[in-house]
Amino acid sequence: MRRQVLPALATALALALTACGGQTPQAANTPAPATSAPAAVADTAAPATQAPAASPAAQPSPGGRIQTIISRGNLICGVNSVLPGFGNVDSTGNFSGFDVEFCRAIAAALFDDPTKVEFRPLNAQERFTALQSGEVDVLSRNTTATLTRDGSVGLDFAPVTFYDGQGMMVRKDSGIESLEDMEGARICVQSGTTTELNLADQFRSRNINFEAVIFQEADPTFQAYDSGQCDGFTTDKSGLVSYQTKATNPDDHMILDVTMSKEPLAPAVLQGDAQWADAVRWVVYATIEAEELGITSANIGDFAATEDPNIRRFLGVEGELGAGIGLPNDFAARVIKHVGNYQEIYNRNLGPDTPFNLPRGLNTLYTEGGLLYSPPFR
Amino acid sequence: MSVAPPSQQQARIPFYRDTRIIAVLLQIIFLFVVVGFIWFLYSNMMAGLRRSNLLPNYSFLSQPAGFPISESPIPYDPGRTYGYAFIIGVLNTLRVSVIGVVLATILGVIIGISRLSSNWLLRSVATGYVELVRNIPLLLQLFFWMIMSQAFPRIQDSINLGGLLYLHNRGVTLTWMREGSSFGAWLIWIGIGGLAGVILYIARRIQFVRRDRPGVALPWALLLAAGVALVGFIILRISSGTWPLALDIPELQRFSFQGGITITTNFAALIMGLVIYTAVYIGEIVRSGIQAVNKGQREAARALGLTPGQTLRLVIFPQALRIMIPPMTSQYLNLTKNSSLAVAIGFPDLFSVAGTTLNQTGQTVPVMLIVMLSYLSVSLVTSLLMNWYNKRIQLVER
């Protein structure tokens, strides 16, 4: 009898311990909804069951990411921390920049509070891993939308927030006028970027030999160029403008009049969660639509009593627009109230009053000849 | 049940106090916990990857990589595959490690001996160097060397040392050799020289054994080999009219030097940092190894009439070596592993190439697996080699 009991006891103990092992991190660290714990236990306590049997338990219902974010109480947003104008930390530790504002807009839509966002600085090489593993909820870090990234890298891109192109910065005294003059030149580029790939493609197609010097971080890349270790420095044109202000002598450098590639920069989420992707997508559209409708953070109060059904729907006064994508119905109003429309975001970070003074170029509404176009909110 | 017989035979001890049974039980529990935990992690990972449609897949290894690599020991262009890029990463890591190990050993031995020198100044400088370098993080030192290298003049204003060597902020350009038309013929001469050297070496060793007297064999053998090669060098110059090796003097082109070889700053900074850091530890190993040799050995060697140099070379060092090998192995491994810090200063080692690859392909898990396995195998192979060497020199004792 005793001998019979023994193995059973051992197994029971082992199971209990295993379950504990699985549960500890949860108990210790999350205000997680109680429902998740049984799932984890079921998952671990039955090591013998096959993966298919275990995985449905681990798979959250559609819209899981939004639930996770809301129960956690803040949005975690992967951003750049060294590109003034797009994502930068000032000496007091505050994040600012164009991409950063879109994180705040998403937080505003979810929580009605743009400060409920934790910024996770990422370098170009880390960013997709962080998104894939769930380390960040959304990536708003001057990321170029490409097919590979959409497909095999596992991203889902929101609408393009900034249309850019790759450029090349050189010294004025180097005598370089075009890419063709760069035969044998040494070019500094950051790894893990589309620019790294485009550089290789462009020079290969023009049959120009070059030597790439590749750094993992953006700042050392530029420093290497600035100190003369490279003859050229390549990244997105907006980035070049931002970096030129950081140069020891900004006037010694110039940006070649050539666009090496299309660089549509867009926020991205991990694929496989359609609802969350929709939410991010429509927050971006909301900023564009607001500019088109002429609604700003300053005058949004004036629209409260409007009779225009388009605007009423847009601001969530009537209709159930947000519910379909897991957001509150007045998400657009929250975004505009706290962060502003596209124009406000642009001007605050890149516009005429900033050191960058980037012309809007393609980044204007379609009505003004640009590419910004929001599908209707209905 | 394997646990049953013991508890039956020894009826006096209840099963829950029988240490053997408890041991088996504990282990089973432990195994369950570990396996369960690993399963828990694994199933979470697979569920996450499946949800976002990113299941591990190794086909990317044969896809074209498309990204440039700044330096590589074998030809590379972005049209090559990811697998090939990986090989370059591994080769770069090995290149740094091997060069680093050799230089660090040389510097380390010098430091170790200096710390025991009778010259007070030399001893103090060596001690100061050790105390300075080993208390500062390697990464900080690497940053220092990297930025230091940027402070050199731009390539257009290189520091010119006799037209043969140029220092600039992209690296050091050295005059190097270029093979002439008679290079192939000269290789045959080198072969002959090498053979003659080996024969001489063996012959002398046999002679020593027969006469039962120690003596020097290797320098003479090397001298013979070099002599034959030199004779061939001159004969070929006379017969074919061209030197088998010509000087390749660097000339500044528009953006870079043509000819010679250039050691890039990234590579130089990495080697510099690794060597200076690791040499400190090797120096300490050498010092304590030498100190550990019994004092009587030194005195006996003196009494036999050996010079201090001979004492160090023939008596102290071979014995110290035996103590030094195991800690030396772990320093060599540390250097290899530390070379992964290359990623911070822009040298394309294994970890940096892997980082780019996982960024381009999204295959995080397979890429990290390959990286881990590569480092592990390098470590294990090095350990095996050093263990083998350790065994060999331990045998010399008997």
Added chain:
Amino acid sequence: MTTESAHARPTNPAMVIWDWLRQNLFNTWYNSIISVLIVALLFQLLSTFLGWLLTTQGWVAVLKNLRLLFVGRYPADQVWRIELVVAMIALLVGLSGGVWKGIVRNLATGFGLILSVLGLLAFTFPNDGLNPFITPPIFLLGSAALVALGVWGGSRLAEAARIPLLISWVLLYPIAILIIRGGVGLPIVETNLWGGLLLTMILSSSGIILSFPLGVLLALGRRSNLPIIKGFCVAYIELIRGVPLVTVLFMAQLMLPLFLPDQVRIDSVLRAMVAVTLFSAAYLAENVRGGLQSLPRGQTEAARALGLNPVQTTLLITLPQALRAVIPVLVGQFISLFKDTSLVVIVGLIDLLGIARTIYSQAEWKDFTGGVWRETLLVVALIYWIFSFTMSRTSKKIEEKMSVGYR
């Protein structure tokens, strides 16, 4: 001949110096050459270095970023919490110095001196007004006073204070973490705001404290004769020792969420702590194992003969002796752990080295010729150096004392 004349001790001081020089610098022809070369080289190096040190203007970059350097982005109005922890440590160090005397008192004296020097220096710092009541000099000098008070109090209390002091040291770590992070009554300061020296200290002290028990367990496991436990320990130790720390940190910082359920989210500083701990434990285990192996078999056999069971033998006989034997190695290990925490820069945490990099890339300093990286890196290197050097010196002292005790 020379040796004899040295022992004779000529009274003429010039002769003494001359003898010393001849014996220590010029005793052989090659030593003479080496000496001359070194003097020339040292002169060259030192004159350049000192010339730069005294003329450079770049220190302002460090001075303006002192808070960033020490506590990172920790909120200015909460910095008093860190000051409180430092004050607690100062008091404890002082008390221990008073109670234990010897090396500990030397340490306490050194700590107090450093605090006072910093306090005096702090009068020249620009006051960033983060705490109007406790300015940096007052805080630093106050802490130094606490050390002195502790030494005085400790020597009065002497024996009676030993046990309470040990308990306070054990409790210090959790209490300090609680104060710094907040929670009970205090507003919570998220770990992503921790940075600079604070983060370096927290990472390394956690690594040291937590990896110790783990490492000892692994070492015992590796020597155990239970095959599964032994196999696991061997696999773990060899796996971790075979890969670079960067890869472990990379896994912890960027890939770990993949292995956990969606709702579980472990703080990134905590993850770095765990990674550093797990990494360090493998190395520590090997050192402890070395100590265990060096023990003569007779110890275990004698313990068995006295009727101790295996657990008692390990806890009371072998482990204490083994740990004693490997103290110097362990301190060396802790020093390298302290330095290795700087690798978290690569995975995006801003520790002391990360702050240095932030400071010298700030746009304000681009007008300084050559930038301010030398000054920043020098200050940061000095901070690292002081800590590691103190640790290594202390371990050396302990080692000497112990080997004396054995004879």
